[in-house]
Amino acid sequence: MQDGADARAPILEVANLRTWFFTDAGVVRAVDGISFRLHPGETLGIVGESGSGKSVAAKSIIRLLDEPARIVEGSVRFRGRELTTLPESEIRTVRGAGIAMIFQDPMTSLNPVLRIARQLIEAMTAHGTFTAAAARVRAATLLGRMGIAAPDSALNSFPHQFSGGMRQRVMLAMGFANEPAVIIADEPTTALDVTIQAQILDLLRALNADLGTAVILISHDLGVIANLCTRVLVMYAGEVVEEGAPEDLLSDPRHPYTWALLHAAPRMDQAVEGDRRLTTIEGQPPDPRAWPDGCRFRARCPFAIEQCARHPELLAVGAGRAGCLRGHRPGGHRAREEHGARRPRYRRRRARPA
Amino acid sequence: MSGVELALQTAEAHASAAGQRRRWLRRYGLAAAGAVVILAWALAAGFAPWVTPYPPDEVNVAGRLAAPSAAHWLGTDELGRDVLTRVIFGARTSLAVGFVVVLVGGVFGTLLGAVAAYARGWAEEALMRATDLMFCFPPIILAMAIAAALGIGARNTVIAMLVVWWPKFARLARSLVISQRSQDYVAAARAVGFGPVHILLREIIPNAVGPLIVLVTLDLGNAILVFAGLSFLGLGVVPPTPEWGSMVSEGRELVSQWWVATFPGLAILTVVMGFNFVGDGLRDWLDPHARRR
Numbered sequence: 001m002q003d004g005a006d007a008r009a010p011i012l013e014v015a016n017l018r019t020w021f022f023t024d025a026g027v028v029r030a031v032d033g034i035s036f037r038l039h040p041g042e043t044l045g046i047v048g049e050s051g052s053g054k055s056v057a058a059k060s061i062i063r064l065l066d067e068p069a070r071i072v073e074g075s076v077r078f079r080g081r082e083l084t085t086l087p088e089s090e091i092r093t094v095r096g097a098g099i100a101m102i103f104q105d106p107m108t109s110l111n112p113v114l115r116i117a118r119q120l121i122e123a124m125t126a127h128g129t130f131t132a133a134a135a136r137v138r139a140a141t142l143l144g145r146m147g148i149a150a151p152d153s154a155l156n157s158f159p160h161q162f163s164g165g166m167r168q169r170v171m172l173a174m175g176f177a178n179e180p181a182v183i184i185a186d187e188p189t190t191a192l193d194v195t196i197q198a199q200i201l202d203l204l205r206a207l208n209a210d211l212g213t214a215v216i217l218i219s220h221d222l223g224v225i226a227n228l229c230t231r232v233l234v235m236y237a238g239e240v241v242e243e244g245a246p247e248d249l250l251s252d253p254r255h256p257y258t259w260a261l262l263h264a265a266p267r268m269d270q271a272v273e274g275d276r277r278l279t280t281i282e283g284q285p286p287d288p289r290a291w292p293d294g295c296r297f298r299a300r301c302p303f304a305i306e307q308c309a310r311h312p313e314l315l316a317v318g319a320g321r322a323g324c325l326r327g328h329r330p331g332g333h334r335a336r337e338e339h340g341a342r343r344p345r346y347r348r349r350r351a352r353p354a
Numbered sequence: 355m356s357g358v359e360l361a362l363q364t365a366e367a368h369a370s371a372a373g374q375r376r377r378w379l380r381r382y383g384l385a386a387a388g389a390v391v392i393l394a395w396a397l398a399a400g401f402a403p404w405v406t407p408y409p410p411d412e413v414n415v416a417g418r419l420a421a422p423s424a425a426h427w428l429g430t431d432e433l434g435r436d437v438l439t440r441v442i443f444g445a446r447t448s449l450a451v452g453f454v455v456v457l458v459g460g461v462f463g464t465l466l467g468a469v470a471a472y473a474r475g476w477a478e479e480a481l482m483r484a485t486d487l488m489f490c491f492p493p494i495i496l497a498m499a500i501a502a503a504l505g506i507g508a509r510n511t512v513i514a515m516l517v518v519w520w521p522k523f524a525r526l527a528r529s530l531v532i533s534q535r536s537q538d539y540v541a542a543a544r545a546v547g548f549g550p551v552h553i554l555l556r557e558i559i560p561n562a563v564g565p566l567i568v569l570v571t572l573d574l575g576n577a578i579l580v581f582a583g584l585s586f587l588g589l590g591v592v593p594p595t596p597e598w599g600s601m602v603s604e605g606r607e608l609v610s611q612w613w614v615a616t617f618p619g620l621a622i623l624t625v626v627m628g629f630n631f632v633g634d635g636l637r638d639w640l641d642p643h644a645r646r647r
Binding site: 062064066067089092093094095096097100101103105108109110111112113114122123126127171174177178 | 474475537538539541542543544545546547548549552556557560561
C-alpha cells in the first residue's frame, strides 16, 4: 500500500468469486459468487456448515486448488493486485509472504520426515526474506513466541514427537514466519480439544493485536468466531447469506439460516429450561451441482414465502448485510416470531439433560 | 494360568536379553547373513589383485582343466586360468554393473515417475503409456535385442539394461508420489510459497524413499543376474575379461570338469541371494506393520 493511502482501504477484496469443480458427475458450484473485504489488522470470521464453501473460498484466495477446481468468475485483489490472473510463479511470492494459511489438522500438515527446524527455516528462506543464519535464530524466537517451551530442543524434533496443540503452534510459527499481512486460518482448532482450542485462539488474538496481521478465521463454530472476530460472514450453499458484527449476529440474526444455526447450538449462558430445546435444521443442504433457483435456503426455511423464488440480493441491514427478502422488512419473520404469530416449524428435539 | 499372567510372562521373556537376541535373529538373521556375504564379495572385488593367487589372464595350457587342488583351489579352465582368481575378478564386473544399472536406472526412473505424477495431465499419461510399452516385452529379450544392435561389450550391455530398467522405478515412484501429493503437508508447503521443484525433491521424495531403497536393494541381485544372463548368451563382456555369466557359458559343456561352470554359478547365486535377503530385511525394517509382529 502506498503512503498516504486511506487507512481503511481493504488489504484484501474479494468480489463475486465463483470457484466451481468440473467433475465427471457434473459441475459442483462450491463457491458461487461471494464478495467481502478485509481491512488491515481486521479479524474476519467465516462460518457455515460443512459443504457451504468456506474452505474452498479460502483456498481460492491464494489459488491452492487444482483441477478440476477452477475460478470461473470474480476477482481477488490483494493490496490492489489481482490474484486470480497472476501467473503461478508470481502467486507463489504471495503465498506465505503476503497471505499465509493454516490448516485444520496439525497432525498431518507438517512433513512427517523432516525436522521442525528445517521446515521452519526453509519456510523463511523460501521468499528470500531471511538468510539461513537469520532464519535459524528467528525460528527459535518464533517458536518461543508461539508458546513452545524449550524452542531450541523443539527445533531438533520431528513432528511426531509433538502433541496436536504443539503442532498447531508450530504451524502458526510457519504461518507467521514471513510476517504476512493476512493469515487465513481454516478451522485451526477443530482437531484440538477444548482447552487447547482456547489457547490457540488466544494466541491468534494476541498475534493479531501485536503484529497487526489481518486474520480470516474459518469455522463451523459460531462461538469460536464470536470469541475472536470483529466481523462475521455466514455462508450457505456457496453464498454469503449474512454479514455483520458478531454481537449483532448473535443477538439479532437477520437471515433465517443464521437464526437456525444459533438455535441448533447449545449455549452456556442459557439455562436449559422446560421449554428451551435445541432445534435442528430440517432437511438437507441442497445439491451443489444444482442449486435451487431463488433463495437457496427456501426449501428448509420456515418463513419462506412465494417471493423467495426470486434470488435475494445481499442488502444492507443495520451495520451489516443480509441476503433474505424478509430479514430486513418490518413484518418479516422476526416480527412474526416476536408476536408469536407463528412458531418456526423446525423439528424439535430434547436438549440433553445437564 | 490366566491370560494376564501368560501375557506378563511372555512380555518378560521378550524383555530378556536372550529373548531379544532371538527375536532379532529371527527377523534380521537372514538379512545380516546376506549383508556379510555381500560385504565379503565387495572386499574381495576391491582387493582382487592382492587376494588372488594368479593374474586373471595368465594362460597355462599345460595345466588346463586341472581339478581343484592346493595350487588351484577351484581348479583351472580350458586355457589353464585359475578359476578362483577369475571368479574374484568377476565380482568386480558384476557388482559394478549391478550398481550402475540400478542406481542410474533407479534415479532416472524415479525422477521421471515423480515429476510425471506431480505434474499430472498429459505428462503422466505419456509416461505411463511408455512404461506399458516397455512392460510388453520380457526385459531380458528386449535388453538382448538392444545389446545385439549396439554391439558386444560391457558398456553397450549396460546401456541396453538401462533402457529396460527405468520403467519399474518410474512406476513405483509415480504411485508413491500420487499417494503423497494429496497429503496435507503438501498443501501446507504450497501455502508457504514453495515451488514444485522444492515440494517434489525436498518434501515428497523424502517421504517416499523407503520403498525405493527396498526396490533398489532387491533389484541389485536382479540386475547382476540379468547381466550374467546376457554374458552367458555372449552379449556381455568381451573375452578374456573374467565375468561369471561368460565363465558359466564356457564351462557348460565340460560335464566331467564340473568346477569350471559350478563355481562362477555359485558366485552368482550367493550374491543374488545376499541382495535379496538384505532387501527383504530392509522391507521388514521399514514397514511398521511387519515390524510390530
